[in-house]
Amino acid sequence: MGEEELTKEQKLEAARKKFEELKKKNKKGKKKGKNAKKDQSEEPKGEDEADDEDNNKKTSEVPEDQGEILETEDPALDSQESEITPGKAVEEDVKDATDKVISVVKEEEGQEKKESDSKDEALQNEEEVESKENDSEKVIWTTEEEKLNAETKAEPSNETKKDKISSLEDILSNEQGEESTFLTSTLQSSVDLIKAENEKLQEELRKIKAENVDLKLINADLEIELKDSQNCLETEKEKVKRLTQQLRITKVNAPHHVKSSDEDDGVSVLSGTEYLNHTTSIKMLSSSAKDLTKRLIRSKFGLNHQRLNSTANSNKHTRVIGIDLGTTNSAVAIVDPITKKPQILENSQGTRTTPSIVAFTQSGEVFVGEPAKRQWIINPRNTFYATKRLIGRKFDDNEVQKDVKLMPYNIIPSPNGDAWLSTTVGENLTYSPEQIAGFILKEMKNVGEKALDLKEGELKNAVVTVPAYFNDSQRQATKTAGELIGLNVVRVLNEPTAAALAYGLGSNNDGVIAVYDLGGGTFDISILDIEDGVFEVRSTNGDTHLGGEDCDNILIKWILDKFKTNTGVDLNGNMNAIQRVREAAEKAKIELSHVKKTNIDLPFITKTKSISYEITEDELDTMSLALIEKTIAPVKKALSDAEMDKEDIDEIILVGGMTRMPKIRKTVETFFNKKPNTNINPDEAVALGAAIQGAVLSGSVKDVLLLDVTPLTLGIETYGGLFSSLIPRNTTVPCKISQTYSTAVDGQNSIDINVYQGERPLVSDNKLIGKFKLTDIPPLGKGIPKIEVSFDIDADGIIKVSAKDKDTGKVSSITVFGKSGMSKEEVEELIKKSKESTKEDQQKISYLKHVNNLELICFDTEQAMKDWSKFMSEEDVNNIQRHIEIVKNIISDSRKGDLFNVELIRAAQEEMKQETLDVIMRAAKKSKENKGK
Numbered sequence: 016m017g018e019e020e021l022t023k024e025q026k027l028e029a030a031r032k033k034f035e036e037l038k039k040k041n042k043k044g045k046k047k048g049k050n051a052k053k054d055q056s057e058e059p060k061g062e063d064e065a066d067d068e069d070n071n072k073k074t075s076e077v078p079e080d081q082g083e084i085l086e087t088e089d090p091a092l093d094s095q096e097s098e099i100t101p102g103k104a105v106e107e108d109v110k111d112a113t114d115k116v117i118s119v120v121k122e123e124e125g126q127e128k129k130e131s132d133s134k135d136e137a138l139q140n141e142e143e144v145e146s147k148e149n150d151s152e153k154v155i156w157t158t159e160e161e162k163l164n165a166e167t168k169a170e171p172s173n174e175t176k177k178d179k180i181s182s183l184e185d186i187l188s189n190e191q192g193e194e195s196t197f198l199t200s201t202l203q204s205s206v207d208l209i210k211a212e213n214e215k216l217q218e219e220l221r222k223i224k225a226e227n228v229d230l231k232l233i234n235a236d237l238e239i240e241l242k243d244s245q246n247c248l249e250t251e252k253e254k255v256k257r258l259t260q261q262l263r264i265t266k267v268n269a270p271h272h273v274k275s276s277d278e279d280d281g282v283s284v285l286s287g288t289e290y291l292n293h294t295t296s297i298k299m300l301s302s303s304a305k306d307l308t309k310r311l312i313r314s315k316f317g318l319n320h321q322r323l324n325s326t327a328n329s330n331k332h333t334r335v336i337g338i339d340l341g342t343t344n345s346a347v348a349i350v351d352p353i354t355k356k357p358q359i360l361e362n363s364q365g366t367r368t369t370p371s372i373v374a375f376t377q378s379g380e381v382f383v384g385e386p387a388k389r390q391w392i393i394n395p396r397n398t399f400y401a402t403k404r405l406i407g408r409k410f411d412d413n414e415v416q417k418d419v420k421l422m423p424y425n426i427i428p429s430p431n432g433d434a435w436l437s438t439t440v441g442e443n444l445t446y447s448p449e450q451i452a453g454f455i456l457k458e459m460k461n462v463g464e465k466a467l468d469l470k471e472g473e474l475k476n477a478v479v480t481v482p483a484y485f486n487d488s489q490r491q492a493t494k495t496a497g498e499l500i501g502l503n504v505v506r507v508l509n510e511p512t513a514a515a516l517a518y519g520l521g522s523n524n525d526g527v528i529a530v531y532d533l534g535g536g537t538f539d540i541s542i543l544d545i546e547d548g549v550f551e552v553r554s555t556n557g558d559t560h561l562g563g564e565d566c567d568n569i570l571i572k573w574i575l576d577k578f579k580t581n582t583g584v585d586l587n588g589n590m591n592a593i594q595r596v597r598e599a600a601e602k603a604k605i606e607l608s609h610v611k612k613t614n615i616d617l618p619f620i621t622k623t624k625s626i627s628y629e630i631t632e633d634e635l636d637t638m639s640l641a642l643i644e645k646t647i648a649p650v651k652k653a654l655s656d657a658e659m660d661k662e663d664i665d666e667i668i669l670v671g672g673m674t675r676m677p678k679i680r681k682t683v684e685t686f687f688n689k690k691p692n693t694n695i696n697p698d699e700a701v702a703l704g705a706a707i708q709g710a711v712l713s714g715s716v717k718d719v720l721l722l723d724v725t726p727l728t729l730g731i732e733t734y735g736g737l738f739s740s741l742i743p744r745n746t747t748v749p750c751k752i753s754q755t756y757s758t759a760v761d762g763q764n765s766i767d768i769n770v771y772q773g774e775r776p777l778v779s780d781n782k783l784i785g786k787f788k789l790t791d792i793p794p795l796g797k798g799i800p801k802i803e804v805s806f807d808i809d810a811d812g813i814i815k816v817s818a819k820d821k822d823t824g825k826v827s828s829i830t831v832f833g834k835s836g837m838s839k840e841e842v843e844e845l846i847k848k849s850k851e852s853t854k855e856d857q858q859k860i861s862y863l864k865h866v867n868n869l870e871l872i873c874f875d876t877e878q879a880m881k882d883w884s885k886f887m888s889e890e891d892v893n894n895i896q897r898h899i900e901i902v903k904n905i906i907s908d909s910r911k912g913d914l915f916n917v918e919l920i921r922a923a924q925e926e927m928k929q930e931t932l933d934v935i936m937r938a939a940k941k942s943k944e945n946k947g948k
């Protein structure tokens with residue numbers, strides 16, 4: 016018998032018995048019928064619902080009916096019955112219900128019923144009824160559990176009770192079995208799932224633990240590395256110091272010069288090769304020390320370094336604008352305090368850049384920007400533009416002299432020789448380029464205040480950009496320009512570095528970038544490493560007198576020459592005409608970046624003649640080729656200083672209006688063999704970057720660390736005209752380096768500190784950028800006073816040099832400014848010469864060291880004579896004095912450059928030793944014996 020059939024049989028049997036029971040109950044008491052009727056008439060309910068209802072009923076009705084509800088022999092069944100019993104169902108009610116059910120069952124189980132009927136004719140009617148009642152219950156059962164409960168309601172007869180129970184148990188166990196199988200399998204799969212999840216979690220946990228261990232290890236490693244780096248740095252610093260001092264050994268006694276304080280007397284002279292080796296070692300050690308310093312900065316302070324600065328400064332510099340003080344155009348920007356994005360502030364004309372032009376009028380007005388540009392044709396002598404090219408330069412500077420010839424305004428020498436400007440109108444007839452820059456800065460400050468709806472004077476702080484290749488005097492002049500108008504220049508920032516900030520901030524632009532910045536007056540190239548918000552300048556180079564103005568000048572010359580050829584009229588000297596030509600030339604240059612050819616039309620350039628020339632892009636390219644190619648040499652130098660190949664550059668960023676010129680883009684692309692990135696606005700990037708740096712300083716932008724460099728090597732003059740380099744070029748700023756020197760002669764009570772910038776070993780080949788004197792040194796023996804000379808370059812690249820007498824604590828210092836800057840040609844020339852003449856330089860240095868050593872011996876001999884000459888014969892004394900005189904003459908002639916003979920120096924040194932050493936030793940011995948008596 017199948018499981019299904021058995022269940023059915025059992026159900027039928029249970030239902031029949033229940034029917035019998037109900038009939039019996041109905042005969043026993045009428046009371047029960049009420050409840051039964053009520054229950055039967057209701058809609059079928061869920062088990063819980065039914066239970067609740069029954070319980071409620073029990074509360075209200077059971078006390079009266081208790082004991083009558085069920086007559087069961089089996090207390091277990093009784094208790095079940097009591098909960099689900101139909102109660103007082105009358106026979107009619109049951110029959111009604113049964114009749115209703117019959118029709119339903121017929122519909123649903125017609126076929127099944129027919130088979131069942133044919134089996135037993137006698138029982139058919141009764142069984143049919145019972146079966147249908149059973150089925151009727153089946154219809155209203157809603158759950159397996161209800162079905163089970165209902166089945167257990169039926170009262171089994173005595174003889175079948177056991178079987179029924181066991182059948183029910185079977186059903187139960189079968190159904191439970193099925194359910195349990197189902198539940199078991201569900202549970203099993205849940206368990207499996209949980210197990211799998213658990214394993215995953217365990218795995219994750221193991222990984223996290225392992226990572227944690229790794230992190231701890233990394234942390235420990237970093238700590239060790241940091242300590243190692245610190246130790247290494249110290250050791251290497253020591254090595255650098257030792258080697259540097261060794262190199263100074265031969266710098267001896269002479270007034271106005273200094274020498275190392277080390278116990279250098281008697282140490283042998285270095286050969287050229289030794290010198291070379293030492294300088295190479297120093298270079299390597301310095302660069303490794305530099306790397307270590309950077310690593311230390313990063314690992315020790317990391318981004319916090321800058322953040323700390325920012326926080327410390329946040330109160331001081333609340334709102335810091337960024338100003339690009341350009342040769343041709345200036346721009347101002349600020350970082351939005353909410354979005355943290357930099358934005359350009361528009362001027363009152365609604366333009367985003369302002370011409371860097373200042374004009375003085377007959378009526379005493381001062382125009383700045385667009386209004387100044389509008390009147391420059393009618394007022395050329397008093398309209399100053401491109402004056403940034405003069406800032407920090409001397410009048411006799413070659414570059415200045417070029418401008419003197421070309422510019423319509425007057426450039427004159429100031430009392431201290433600087434290049435100044437003169438007007439023909441107004442109260443002040445002369446202005447320094449710093450003052451002109453001050454007018455422009457003031458205008459940019461006004462633009463900022465208006466755009467930000469601030470009152471005049473409420474914007475106090477600015478980051479102002481300068482070309483990276485500006486020297487310290489030019490930087491200082493820019494700062495001064497700010498001070499002149501009451502603007503606190505919180506940072507002087509290099510233009511390409513600013514552009515890199517604008518490019519790299521908040522983007523995933525990590526990598527090595529080259530910023531090629533060709534503006535109106537200057538060219539800069541910087542190689543930067545951007546990594547996680549750290550902008551590290553690897554090297555910088557450029558030309559502070561190369562830009563769009565030069566291109567305009569070429570075109571002006573082309574127009575003027577053509578006009579002269581065509582008409583015989585020379586427009587040179589006609590300032591109004593030249594100004595018109597200048598304007599037309601720049602316009603044509605800009606147009607040719609977008610079209611292949613254009614016209615230069617200047618009607619009535621003279622009373623009777625006009626200009627109308629066509630010019631093509633190719634013609635302009637040919638004219639400006641030399642100028643464009645001039646930018647490549649600094650690019651190569653910057654790459655070599657950064658110790659990189661062009662292939663190492665991930666991205667080339669073009670900055671400055673001139674980089675819109677297709678020929679320039681092509682030249683850059685050809686050189687790098689890579690398309691440059693033109694996504695950033697070349698006119699605005701610098702101001703935007705300056706604003707970012709301003710926000711960093713005010714603390715509103717975090718996680719940005721700038722590591723900029725000094726563009727040129729700095730040092731002082733030491734004995735014999737040697738250049739003692741303290742800070743090599745491309746050293747990360749800010750930085751401070753100290754070195755101890757001493758006096759060169761007995762009783763020397765002052766020393767001159769001559770500060771030079773350059774790449775050559777002799778000061779005469781470098782640029783003097785400042786000098787000062789440390790006086791009141793107690794008159795002691797040579798080499799005894801300890802004079803500490805310190806170079807301090809701040810983040811603006813401005814140098815402070817100080818000298819301190821360590822014994823007395825007296826300090827003298829200078830902030831290097833007011834000296835002329837070097838032109839690109841001068842720098843190039845210096846670097847070229849330094850490479851070309853290395854051999855010659857080495858010979859000179861080696862010779863000077865021989866001379867210095869001879870001088871030391873001579874000095875010691877003189878000292879010995881003071882102490883022991885009384886123990887010598889007269890003949891010996893005269894002989895030694897004679898030798899001292901000869902040697903002094905040799906030294907003097909060598910110093911003057913009249914003598915250059917190493918052999919003679921060596922011979923003199925040898926002879927001096929032979930003639931004096933024994934005599935002096937004997938005298939010293941006698942002196943000792945005398946003392947003993």
Ligand SMILES: Nc1ncnc2c1ncn2[C@@H]1O[C@H](COP(=O)(O)OP(=O)(O)OP(=O)(O)O)[C@@H](O)[C@H]1O
Pocket residue numbers: 339340341342343344345371403510533534535536537538562563564601604605606608670671672673674675676697698
């Ligand atoms: N489309 C163009 N094609 C060629 N040259 C252009 C174009 N647009 C602008 N220039 C030139 O770019 C120069 C101005 O560039 P920019 O404003 O970047 O320089 P600047 O910041 O004033 O100068 P610097 O950075 O040298 O101090 C001008 O010489 C201008 O003629």
